[in-house]
Amino acid sequence: MSVIYQHFRPEEKEFIDQVTSWQQYVENTYSEKLTDFLNPREQYILRSIIGENNEIKYIFFGGTENCERKRALIFPEYLQPSNEDFQITLYEIEYPKKFLNLDHRMVLGSLMSIGLKREKYGDIIINGDRIQFFLATEVEQFVTIQLNQIGKAKVSVSKLDLKNAIISDEDWKEKETTASSLRLDVILAAAFNISRQKAQLLIQQGHAKVNWETVERTAFECDEGDVLSARGHGRCCLLSIQGKTKKDKLRIKLGLLK
Template sequence: MNIYQHFRPEEREFIDQALGWKDYVEQTYAPKLTDFLDPREQQIVKTIIGTQSEIKMALFGGNDGAERQRALIFPEYYQAGDDDFQIALFELEYAKKFLSIEHRQVLGSLMSLGLKRGKFGDILLKGDQVQFFAAAEVSDYVRLQLDSVGRAGISLKELKLEEAIQPEENWREIAVTASSLRLDTLMSALYNISRQKSQLYVQQGHSKVNWTTIDNPSFECGEGDVLSVRGLGRAKIVTVEGKTKKDKWRIIAGRQK
C-alpha cells in the first residue's frame, strides 16, 4: 500500500520523517522523542504508527488540551510518563502596569532566537499573564537569550508544568454554504469577505491551512482542516454535510477570534 496516497503531496517530506522515526524505534527498540508537532502533524504520525502492538505512541504538550504536542514513539515494553516529554514552562515577568504583550510578539521574539518553531509549544495568555512551553533541551539557551518581547524588557521564570494557565479561547459554531471547497471560496464564506479579498490574502501569504502557508487560491480544503488568516482569526471545518438544492456545499465550522 502506498502511504502517500492518504495525504497531500506537500506533506510528503514530513511523512518521510515520521517513517524514519518509526524505523528507528523498530530497529533500536528504544524510544524516540520528536519536537513539538502541530495537530495536523500529530494526526499524520498517529496514522503512520497505527495501532500495531509492537510500536506505541503518546502525545503531550505540557498541559491538558495543548494544541502543539511532542510525540513519544516507543516499543511496547516502555512505560511512558510526562517527564519523558522533556518540556519546560516559562512565564514572562515584565512591567504589566505599563505594557501589554500579544501572542504574535511572543512568537516573533522566540523565532528571532534562531531556533525552529518545533522547539516551542503553546503560547498561553490570560489577562496580563504570558507563558510558553519549550523543549527542555533548549531551555537554558532561551533563558539566556530572551530578554525582550515587543517593546517590553522581560525576564523569564521557570515554573512547574502544573502551574500552566488555561488560556481563554472563544469558539463559536457556524453553518455556511460555499460553491466549492477551494481555499479562497471557503475563506470568503467563513470570514464573510469578498472572493477578491480572500484571493488577495492567499496570494500575499497571509493565510494558512493546517499551520502551513498556502499561496494557491484553488487549494482544495476538507473536513478537519484548520484555516487561519492574518488579522481575521482561525476557523476549523468540522463537517462537510453534502450539497444543497442549489448545488452548494453545506459546511459546519468553528470560528475563533
C-alpha cells in the same frame, strides 16, 4: 512508500519520511522516540501513518490537555509512558506590565530571534497580562540565558510546574457545517461567514495562511488537521471531515477562533 505519499501533499513528503523513520527506529530498537512540538496537521499525518492497530503506539502531549502544539511520544506497546517522558517545561514571562502590552506575535518573534526553530516551542498562552509558553526541556538553559528582551522591553522568565499553566483567554468554538468542496476559498467562506468572492480576494492578496504558510491559490485543497487563518477574520482548524450529505455536500467540523 509511494502509496503513502499520494494521500498527502507533495510538500509534506519530507515530514512523512521523518515519521516513517521514527516508526522504524522504535520497531528496530524497542525504545521510545520523542519528537519536537508538532502542529495539528503534523499530528494528523503522524496518526495516519502509524495507525491504531500496530505494536507501535503514540501519545501526544503539549503541556496541558488543551494545547494546540504537542510533542509525540512513539513507543513499543509494552511501555507505559507518563507526562514526564515528554520533557516539556513551562515558563512565565515577567515584564513591566504597567507600561507595556505584549501580544502573541511579539513573544513568538522574540523566541524565534534567539536562533531556535519553531518546533522547540509549544503553545504561547496569554490571559490578561500574564504570558506563558511551553518549551522543549532540552533547550531551556539556552532560552533562559538568551531571552531577555521582547521588543524594547527588558524581560525575564520564571519556571513553573506544568500544573500552574494558565488557561488562554482565546475563545475557541466548534462549528459543524457543510461545504461544496475542500478548496481553501470554500472552507474560509464557510468558517468565517463571508462570501466566496471575499475569501478568494483575501487569498489572492496574500492574506490567507494554511499551517502558518501564506497560500495564494484559491483552489488549494484543505485537509483534516489544517490550521487556516484569514487576516481580519481569525483562525480556524479543520477538525474532521464527516462524510457527505444527501445532496453530496461535505459535512465538516471546524474549530473557530475569532
